Amino acid sequence: MVTPMSPSPTPPSRTGRPRSVEAHAAILDATRAALVELGWSKLTMGDVASRAGVAKTTLYRRWANRSELVVDAVAVLFDELRLPDRGSLMADVEGVVLQFAALLDRPETKTALMAVVAESTRDEALRERIRSAIVDRQKRLVLVGRERAQARGELPYEDDPAQAARNVDMIFDVIAGAVVHRALVSAEPVDTRWARNFSLLLVSGLTAGPGAPRASSGPA
Amino acid sequence: MVTPMSPSPTPPSRTGRPRSVEAHAAILDATRAALVELGWSKLTMGDVASRAGVAKTTLYRRWANRSELVVDAVAVLFDELRLPDRGSLMADVEGVVLQFAALLDRPETKTALMAVVAESTRDEALRERIRSAIVDRQKRLVLVGRERAQARGELPYEDDPAQAARNVDMIFDVIAGAVVHRALVSAEPVDTRWARNFSLLLVSGLTAGPGAPRASSGPA
DNA sequence: GAGTTACGCTACGACCTGTAGCGAAAGAGC
DNA sequence: GCTCTTTCGCTACAGGTCGTAGCGTAACTC
CATH class of the missing domain: 1.10.10.60 (Homeodomain-like)
Incomplete structure (x- = not known):
């Protein structure tokens, strides 16, 4: 048989010598x-x-190739990201921004992340691997932070679940995108001051912005 | 002599056969x-x-190598970006987001941009070339949009020039980063709805956020 | 033990990089 | 016109990588 690839998820065979x-x-x-x-x-x-x-x-x-290997090698590093409750949405955002920036400051991720993303623009399988191994896994942080903020009354509960999902996706892209762009494209440090200014901008936009004109709708 | 590199800026020699x-x-x-x-x-x-x-x-x-060549080849495409006055900060942001998304949707930029950025993490000369050929050239759009919004009274004039420069840099990273991340990492389309939601988020954050509590300070 | 699969090893063709050396071409300055 | 200087196209090359094939052996299941 020629069933290589996908090292982790369910070894396709039961008999024979197992992979080490x-x-x-x-x-x-x-x-x-x-x-x-x-x-x-x-x-x-x-x-x-x-x-x-x-x-x-x-x-x-x-x-199958270098890119898939590197995605797997780097993906586990992203699982180190945590979202401890810092008491406010603003502080939570600032915390995760600094964590993410520290992760992107490591040479492994710095050199690998953009490279595999570039490669994935021409490789559907790789794109899917990045999505499942990195992107989707980290979206949970946004979900957790959002629910916490809603419980605190900082953010309104969303009626339309589709709109809520779009908002979560957008917030994820804004946070991750801004940090990545600052760190890798602009090549400027993501320090405490930048993290604070960015968090202020984002939280201000979230609380005054989309679906927020009906401001404090309070918990449940 | 061995003075290759840098094709455009000031040909280092005056005599001899000129470069075609x-x-x-x-x-x-x-x-x-x-x-x-x-x-x-x-x-x-x-x-x-x-x-x-x-x-x-x-x-x-x-x-000197592939990367530098590709940066130059792609850089000119970014100069197509324009910022027509659409009457409001919100509309201006939305317009530039959609333009930038269309640019990133072209196969040349899609496959090249992230690749050269990845390469630049280990190549100081390349990083500088990206900065001067792409990054700095596009920041002007943020500057123009900001001045226009200030003239309209949508944004306050900043007292501290250093803080103003930091804000411009951050807005640039937020816009470009979010669009790039959405388009290339999340690999989801930047459509009109996304652009509108994002613009709403950003403009809300800008008008209610950093240095904005002293809200409408008006022109001059 | 029989069957199946993974393993290490070697070898290989195809390809790309980046450089060297050559004679010829295209300008500048006199 | 003549000389000097630099770029040009061309060929050739050493060094390195990719990804595969084929082999005999090791490890595990039934």
Whole structure:
């Protein structure tokens, strides 16, 4: 059979020699190490293989190409993001902005994230992998923060669920997009002052903006 | 001498055979065509050279590598962005968002922009080229829109020039970042509804947000 | 034990990068 | 016109990567 790809989700076979989980972890570790040392453009499959102590062919049995491998290697780093309750929507936003900025400051993510996104514009499978491994996983932070703000009475409850989903998506794009653009495109630091100004702008827009003219509708 | 690079700004020599401007244009055209057909990752210098009808060595005499060439080839597309006066800050923002989205929808920019940004995280010269060729050139739109809004009385005049510059930079990152993230990372369409909702969010935040509690300070 | 699958290894063709060296072409200055 | 300087197209090249194929062996299931 020729059923490679998709390392984690449900190994497609039950019989035969199972794929080594140690090798899996070693490969992802080696990929991150190679990203730190070499960056995206100079990372090669052969180098990752020898770092991980496996054969190059093993990499190709599990991942279709560099990009998919790197997505998996970097995705776990995004799961470190947390959203502790800081008491207000404004503080919650500021907190997650600074966390995200710290994540983007790491050399692995800095060099890899934009590269795989660029690649995904011509690769539907990769786009889907990025969405499931990174994008969708992080949207939960927006959902949690929004629900908290609603419970506090800072944000109104949304009647139309479709509109609510659109709002969540948009807020996610605004936060992640602004931080990424500041950090990688403008190449300026996302420091405390920037995070505070941005959070003020966003929260002001949210509380005075879409669907908010009927301001404090209060909890439930 | 070995003074290649930087094709446009001040040819470093006065004597000798001048660089062909036709070749320059042909190369940039060929680069964009190759981006459309092949995308960033499969674009090769040899292919661009043969499309442009020049020798591969000519490319390397003018650009240090693929990335710098692609930045120059794509940068001119960003100069198409305009900011016609639509009568209100909200409408101006919405207009530029839709223009920027249309630009990012073109295959050349879609595949190239994130790729060169990714590359620039490990290449100081490239970062500077992106900044001067794309980023700084587009910030003017924010400046113009802001001045117009101030003249209309929609936004207050800023006392502190440093703070004003920070605000302009932040608004730029928010707009460009949100659109890029929506279009390329989330891979969802930037349609009229999204543009309207986003503009509403941003303008609400700007008029109710940073330095705006002292609301309508009026012109002059 | 039989069957199945993953593994490490080697080898390979195809391709791309970036440079070197050549003679010829296209200008500037005299 | 002549000389000097730089760019041009061309060919060739070393070095490196990709992704695959084929082999014998290892690991696990039934």
